[in-house]
Amino acid sequence: MxxxxxxxxxxxxxxxxxxxxxxxxxxxxxxxxxxxxxxxxxxxxxxxxxxxxxxxxxxxxxxxxxxxxxxxxxxxxLVGTSYVDGDEVVAAARPTLDRLSDDTTETIHLARIDGTNVVYLATRQSQHHLRPFTRVGRRLPVHSTALGKAILATYSDEQVRTLLPETLPSLTGNTATDREKLIAELHRVREQGLAVDHEENTLGLRCFGVAIPYRTPARDAVSCSVPVARLTPAHEQMIKGALFDARDRLTMATRRL
The missing domain is CATH 1.10.10.10 (Winged helix-like DNA-binding domain superfamily/Winged helix DNA-binding domain)
Structure with missing residues (x-):
């Protein structure tokens, strides 16, 4: 040398x-x-x-x-802020995130997969007094969030096995800690087009998420978080419909990226 x-x-x-x-x-x-x-x-x-x-x-x-x-x-x-400010997906998603926030009145997130985590790129806070608090830059395990599961559902089973260990860390008693059980859940997410976090990351909070399909597999997703104390069947159905509409809008907004 x-x-x-x-x-x-x-x-x-x-x-x-x-x-x-x-x-x-x-x-x-x-x-x-x-x-x-x-x-x-x-x-x-x-x-x-x-x-x-x-x-x-x-x-x-x-x-x-x-x-x-x-x-x-x-x-x-300063560097983290410049990343978000200069990201084309974040810029393209702003009108849709605003509309989704107005339609649901709940907390909205845009996040990106980073290894075995998702990182929050944008948030819209709920209009209600009882609401979750999330900041841009927060990292959460991909397997315990609706955002992460929506993204993982666009991966093949083998890609998920390569990415995640057999035993996954538990954040609450509801977190899926077995990789194969998670993969089985991802099959259902693919069929339904929507992922659900059943208090797997935070007790008392349920989240619904959809992937943005401008890449295959996806790297970004959008979600809506709702305290279970305020979640009625009618409100849940409205949120799911609003998320599907947001996914369609985001697909159009990011089609050239």
Whole structure:
């Protein structure tokens, strides 16, 4: 290996560590000690400290007054916001999300699959006092959400098996934790064109989701979340109809993307 190759490899390693650090902080809000970060990422303490100090100077990581604890910095917010602001699907979906919010009066989400999670790209808050709170950038397991299941239903069974482990993490007592049972449910989702989260992510909250088919398999979906205390059979049917209408509108809005 030449000196130039070695330097190039070192730069790649440093880039990987930088991304891993930012993802560590993004997934764990708050401030963390150097020891806690080192235990989680496993980097040598001296090189980890130097990398953290560099990221602090650049604004990607913040530190407390004594300089002993670290957390995600404001520049990460700027990059995340620019991703959403520049996304063509988010822009194309805005009128439909507004209309779906008005039609249902409930909380609306647009999300994208990212590995074994879905990430929220846009939300419209419910008009009711009793409502779920969701922020843009939130990540949830793909198997426990109506959004995720709607997207997974566009995958083949083998693609789902490749993506997900045999045993899935449980968020509530209703979460499907067996991959094969989830796959059987995805067959029904394909037939019905709509996925349901039966309090699998949050107790007391039911969600309905449809995939946006501008790609195959899909990567985005839209959903409507409703507290079960307010969900009547008539309201459920109205929401499902509104979601199918939104899917058709989004299919047209994203057909050239």
């Amino acid at each position: 030449t000196a130039g190759d070695s330097g190039g490899g070192a730069r790649v390693k440093s880039a990987v560590r930088t991304v891993e650090l930012l993802e560590y902080f993004a997934g764990r809000p708050g401030m963390h000690s150097l020891a806690a970060v080192q235990e989680a990422v496993g980097y040598p303490k001296s090189s980890l400290y130097m990398l953290l100090r560099t990221l602090v100077e650049l604004g990607w990581v913040e530190t407390d007054t004594p300089g002993t604890r670290y957390g995600i910095g404001v520049r990460a917010l």
